[in-house]
Amino acid sequence: MHKLMIPIQGDFVAPRFDLATEVLIARYEDGSLLGEPKTIIMERPSDEELCHMIIEEHITAMVCNGIEELHYNFLVWKKINVLDGIIGDWQTVLEKTLNGTLQQGAVFYPDKKETSSYKTQ
Template sequence: MIMRKLLIPLQGDFIAPRFDLATEILIVRFEDGEILGEPRTIIMERPSDEGLCQMIVEENITDLVCGGIEELHYNFLAWKKVAIHDAVIGSWQDAVKKVLSGNLESGTILPSSVNSVLTL
């Protein structure tokens, strides 16, 4: 199988609610459901939707998991053949597990995020 690269905009331990406001980015390389090497975290100087789109293209990202994303950026990344899972709520760890197993869909609310809200 082909090596793929997943990008997730972060807010702490969770998927950032908005693609265009994230300053912390996680990149995970994977193949056949297994992580390759160490995931990388990148801190951006400031939030930038254009900068994030440029990073996705330059890093040859194949998969994106995010919260909200503007239609313009969604369409651009889809045109660049990035597999986009948007409107996802939850921890980035749970999202990575779902991507590796091939079971993440757009609009998913990951169970651990429901539990953390219930325990507040």
Template sequence: MGNKTLICLYGDDIAPRFDLTTEVLIVSFGADGGIEEERNLVLPQASPEKLCHMILTEDVKTVVCGGIEEEYFQYLTWKRVRVLDSVIGPHGRVLERLASGSLAAGEILWKPR
């Protein structure tokens, strides 16, 4: 399995808050950047601790989210999870950027609809 990425969702967009996320998309990318597996999970309640636990048990390598508190950022980074935070935009565009390996923390990919 390639690079497993968890994207915090709020509707179609990246969730503005990691700690209040109730829906996530887990995507596995192949070596060619193509999506190998995609799973949408609705969480029973928003809990940053449980989300961290899920990230570790699912062996996620990268997390994409909006705002995240320093303690969760440090914890995940310490557990060798790459956290791309402060990302704003629809998850479709985020997936494209992830596939090309060009997504960075703090990116604003919003286009007025």
């Protein structure tokens, strides 16, 4: 069983790990989700707290867009599989992660619907 975390912002993977206030956590095995993914809203953005949460939640894989070298190295050292530089909507990213085709630095172009969902809340 794998446990995936994606820092998100609206429908998209959050631009920055250190500024994310919302994370999506999904459990999966053999390419299928185990239950509904859950989202956690954080009180405030904090890279250290996010790192702490990743350890506490026993996350095995993390997909994000921008992340500082320091945090990246820390998570890799904690044996977490980190794919960064991912630009796109989190649903596509989640699907690609489940079927094992997501690659570092992947860019997914939004269609019109997805474009309009990246809005000020």
